[in-house]
Amino acid sequence: MILPDLRIFLEVNICIFLRSLLKMTSDHIKLFTDMKKICFSLIFSFLVFFGPFCVISKAQEEKTVIKGKVIDLVCYLDHGAEGEKHLKCAKTCIESGLPVGLKGEDGKLYIIVGEHKPINKELVSKAQQVITVKGKVVSKEGFNLIENAEIVQ
Structure with a gap:
């Protein structure tokens, strides 16, 4: 009788553990997706605001x-x-x-x-x-x- 209870206990705990892993993974995926959006926005903003200055300074340095x-x-x-x-x-x-x-x-x-x-x-x-x-x-x-x-x- 102990063995089936142990088996059920292990199955339940393994399921809980796997669910937490899956939940953690989806949270991490969402976090990484959000971070990608933030990084892309920062890079885009940098290029929009500072890009023209780079082009102007490069043009001025033409020999x-x-x-x-x-x-x-x-x-x-x-x-x-x-x-x-x-x-x-x-x-x-x-x-x-x-x-x-x-x-x-x-x-x-x-x-x-x-x-x-x-x-x-x-x-x-x-x-x-x-x-x-x-x-x-x-x-x-x-x-x-x-x-x-x-x-x-």
């Missing part, structure tokens, strides 16, 4: 390639000095740290700077020569600037 002649800006702007006659003076001025520029083939005059530092040392040997520069071009109030300039040729 442009410009070809032109390396010039000493001080002498060029002061008295139009350029060419072979001015080569020695241009090298001296650029080497001493005076502003260096690019007289672009597009007719514009550009100030050239490296990545948050002067690029004069790299351009001394290129004075009065036509080179190609790649960098971020900024124009404001009549001034043209090539930032983060890299010499391509």
